[in-house]
Amino acid sequence: MPDNRRVSTSKVATMRDAIADLVRDGNTVAIEGFTHLISFAAGHEIIRQRKRDLTLARLTPDLIYDQMVAGGVARKLIFSWLGNPGVGGLNAIRRRVEAGPVAASGEPALELEEYSHFGMVGRYMAGATNLPFFPLRSYFETDLPRANPLIREIESPYGDGTVYAVPPLKPDVTIIHAQRASAAGDTQVWGLLGCQKEAAFAADRLIVVVEEVVDESIIRADPNRTIIPGLIVDAVVVEPFGAHPSYVQGSYDRDNRFYLDWDPISRDEAATQAWLDEWVYGLAGRAEYVEKLGVERVASLRPGPAPSGVVDYGDYR
Amino acid sequence: MPDNRRVSTSKVATMRDAIADLVRDGNTVAIEGFTHLISFAAGHEIIRQRKRDLTLARLTPDLIYDQMVAGGVARKLIFSWLGNPGVGGLNAIRRRVEAGPVAASGEPALELEEYSHFGMVGRYMAGATNLPFFPLRSYFETDLPRANPLIREIESPYGDGTVYAVPPLKPDVTIIHAQRASAAGDTQVWGLLGCQKEAAFAADRLIVVVEEVVDESIIRADPNRTIIPGLIVDAVVVEPFGAHPSYVQGSYDRDNRFYLDWDPISRDEAATQAWLDEWVYGLAGRAEYVEKLGVERVASLRPGPAPSGVVDYGDYR
C-alpha cells in the first residue's frame, strides 16, 4: 500500500491571535504543567489582552496565576496547592483572598474552589472521558468535603463501602507548553507529564505552545512519544523559551532566581504592577521578553546533552 | 550530588522457575497484550507444567488461551472478545463452551465471565488503583448486565444520571512480554501498549518476559519509555522470540501463517493434542521451539529498520 498522506491544514498561529481568538472573557482557562512546561508566555498574553472574569484552573497556581491575578484577569481559582514552590506563598493571590469579601483595592475577593492534587487530576480525567464523576480514595475524615460541597461520597455497587467522587472539569480553553509539535498539532513531550493530556482532552479548545514546530516525519518516527493528537488542537504557537521561568526538559532549566525574586516583588502591590508594566504590558510578546532577559541569562539555563538513545519500530511491508 | 546507586538484586529467572514458583493451581492468571507482545512462551510453560483449575483473564483469549484450554489448565475465562483475529473462532474453547454443562470429553464446561473491551480495561484499572469499581458509559440497553450480574448500575452523585460499573480485577499473576528490561525489572515497551500496565499494577505477582535484558543505563537514558518499574516485578525471564506467533514491534512480525494453520488443527481434538505433544510437551522450552521453527521462518519475520530518532533529556548539574 502506498502513501496515505493526511491532508492537514497548518494550525500554526501567533500567540496574539491564538489568545484573541480562543480565550474569551468569563471563560474557564487551564494552563497546565506540573512545575515543568508552564506556559508563562500564554499567561502574559492573557494579561496583555486584558481578559476579564476568567476562572483559572490549575493544580498549582504557581507564579503565573499570581501574575494573572495581579493583572486582574481572574475572578476565581480552581486548584489543589497554592504556593511558590520552595520559596513561600503567592502574595498577589493571598491579598485577594485574605482581605475578606471585598479586597482593599476595591476588587472583589477571589473565589476559591479547592481539591487535592489527585482530586484535580480526577476532575480533568472525568472531563476528558465524559464521565459524570471520578471516584477516588481521598478526603476521608477531612474538612475538605465540607469546604467544597462538590466533593461527594459515592457508594460502591459491590457493597464494599464508600469512596469519594469529584465532578468533571471541562475547561473552555486548555493551554499547554511542549517540546515540539507538527504544524497539524501532533504534540510530543518528554520529562514530567503532569496532567496535560487529561486537561487537553477535557477542554473545549486547546492551544499548544511549543519550543519548535517539526516536520511530521519526526513525530511519526516515534508515535509512542505523542501525548496529544492534532485532532484536538486548535492552535499551535511557536514560542521558544515560552515556559521561562519554569523549564523545558532538555532545553532549559528552571530559573530559580526569578522564583526567589518574585517573592519580594509580589509582596508589594505597586512593585507588582511595576513589574507587569515592565515585563508584560511594556513588551509586544515573548520574543521581546527573551531579548530583555539577555543572552547571558538564557545561556546560563541551557543544560548539557543527555540523549535518549534510539529504539527500532521496524519497517513492515 | 554524586551517584545514588540503587542496590537491586537481579530478578532474572528461567521460564521454568518463574512459572513453577509464581503460578499456582487455582490462580487467576492474566497473560496480557493486545495482538502485540503475547507471551506464548509463558502459556506453553504453564501447559507443560500441567497447572490446573486456572481462571484465565484476557481481553482477547487468542490462540494462546485456546491452546491452554486444550491443554486442560483452565476452568474459567474472563474476557471481552473470543476469536482468532482475522481468521475465525477459537475451536478448543468453543468445544468446551458449546457442549453444555459437561463437555463430550468428560471435562466440565468452561465457565465464562464476559465484558466489553473497555469493561475489561476498567476492571484492571480498578484493580491497579485500589478502587472498589470503575465507572464507564458502556452496556446501556444491552443484554450484557443480565448475562453478567457483576456489571452494575451506579448513580452519579451530581444528579445527572446513571452509568455502569465494573468490579476490580486483581490477578494472582500477570504475565507480559516486552522488548526489554533491566535485570531489576524496569521494563520498556514501544508500539501497541494494550492494557499491560493496568494488568501489571493490578496483579499480586508479575512476570515480565523480554526479548533482551539491557543495562540499567539504557533504561535510565529514556525514563518516559518505562511502563513498569522493577518495584512490582517478581521475575524477569529472557526469552527471545517468546511472543511468536504474535509479534514484537521492531523485532519480528506476526506469523500470520500460524494463525491460519491453527484453525484446522484446533477443529480436531486429536490434531490439537498432537500439536501440543509436538510443540509444547515435546520441547524443553522456547529455545527448542525456536530451533524447531527453523532459521528461515524466523528470518522471514524480521522487519527492516525504522529508527525512532533521539530526544535530549538534558544534563542538569
Add this chain to the structure above:
Amino acid sequence: MATPRATAFSQSEMMIVAAARELAGQRVCFVGVGLPNIAVNLAKRTVAPDLELVYEAGVFGARPARLPLSIGDPTIVTGATAVTSMFELFAFYLQGGLIDVGFLGAAQVDRFGNINTTVIGDYDAPTTRLPGSGGACEIAINARQVFIIMRQSARSFVEKIDFRTSPGNLGGADNAARIRREQGWLGRGPSVVVTDLGIWHFGDDGEMRLDSLHPGATLEQVRETIGWEPRIADDLAVTPAPTDEELRLIRVELDPGGAYTK
C-alpha cells in the same frame, strides 16, 4: 462514440465502494480490520481525504505500508501519528466523543439495527458461541453514528436477535432518542447498513429502509435474505457501479491479494 463497458466487479467490491461513499464529509473514523479497513482507506483516497483513522488497538493517524492483516498489525504503528494505551483510546477518544463514525459487523441484526455478536441460542447453553462484544457495545453507544457492514442472509437479518450485544434504535426511533437523551449517550445510533445487495438507511421511525439496490441485485434476493417484511423506498435507487478508479484503488493499492474482496 461507444459507451465504455463497465468493468466487472464482485459483490464485496460493491459493498466496499458503497460504504466508502457513505463516508463523504466524515472526519474521524474508528477502524476495524477487513472490509471496514478497506472501505475507510478507499474513502480517504476518494470522497473523504481528511478522514482521520483511529484503530481500536490504540493507534491514531496510521499510515500502513501494507494492508494490515489484523487490527494490531505492526504496520499500523510504524509511521503513525500517535500510539496510546487501550484505556486512553477507549476513554479519551471513544467515550470522550471524538469518534464520528464507528463500523460494526454482526452475526445478527434486527430491523432497528440492534446487533448480536455474542451467542446464537440461549446464553447459558448456546448453539453457537460468537466472539462477544469486544469494543462493539461501547462503539454503538459512544460513536456519534454507526455504520453496519454485513452480508444479508436469513440467518443474520432476523426478526428477533438472540442477544443484544450492541444497541441500535432499540424498539424504534422515538423511544431510542428519548433513552439516549436521558442516559446521556453521545451516539445517535446506526445511520446506514451496507450489504452485498444494497444500502439501507434508517427512517424516522428507526427502522431500516432499502434506499438503493446494487446493480445486478434483485428485490427478490433482498426478501429471501431477510427475516421480516422489509421496507423499500418508494424512489428506490440503483447504486452506481464502482468506477474504474475505485476498482483500481481496491485491486492495486488496498487489497492486491484479493484477501477481502474476492
Add this chain to the structure above:
Amino acid sequence: MATPRATAFSQSEMMIVAAARELAGQRVCFVGVGLPNIAVNLAKRTVAPDLELVYEAGVFGARPARLPLSIGDPTIVTGATAVTSMFELFAFYLQGGLIDVGFLGAAQVDRFGNINTTVIGDYDAPTTRLPGSGGACEIAINARQVFIIMRQSARSFVEKIDFRTSPGNLGGADNAARIRREQGWLGRGPSVVVTDLGIWHFGDDGEMRLDSLHPGATLEQVRETIGWEPRIADDLAVTPAPTDEELRLIRVELDPGGAYTK
C-alpha cells in the same frame, strides 16, 4: 585515649539525621522537596540503601545529579528509572498501595497527628491562607505510614487545628483504627513526628509521646512550644548526636550550599 569531641551541628541537621534513621528497614518512600528530600537521601546512604524514591511529580527511581530545587526539578528526571503522568503516580503508586512511607509537613498538628495545611482562622475568611492539600490528604490516607517533620512552636503544635487537611489518628487510636478498617484505608496513619527538639512516636491511644530529646534541647523548651500538656516517655532517651559521617554526607554531598540545613 581521648574521647573524640563531637562536631557541632545545627537543629536542622539533627532533624534530618533523626528522620533518616527512622527510615531504617523501609522500602518505598514518597518524597517531598526540602528537609524530607535530604533525609531520604541520607537514609539511602546510611540505614536504608534499598530505599526506592517516588517523587509526587511523577518520577520513580530518580538519580539527581544535584540537590533538586523543587519537587519537579529536571535533574530528578534525567537518569531516572521511570517517569509517569500524575494520574498514574497517584492512582497506581499511591492509591494502589505501593508507598511505604509518606512525609508530611504542617502549619498545625494536634496531639493525634491530624494536620492542617489549608487555613489559619475561618475557612471563608482566613487570617492566613496556606497552600492547601496538594497531595497531602491522599498521602495521609494511602501511604502505609506517615512521617511528620516540622519545627515545634506554640502556633503549630496546637490543641485544636483550624482545618483538618490530612487525617492522622483522628480522635484517638481505637476510633482511628476502626474507621480506617471500615473505610478500607491502606494507611495506618502517622508513626513518627521528628522536630527540632525531639522524636515523638504514637502511643497505643494514638497520641504522640516524646520518646527522645535531641542533645541540647530541654523539656522546658518542649513544653513551651506545644499547645497541650505533652506526654513524655518514662524512659525518655537522648537522641544520639549526628555522626561525623552523617554530617559529612549532608554538608558535602546533600546540601553543600546549606540551603536547608543552616
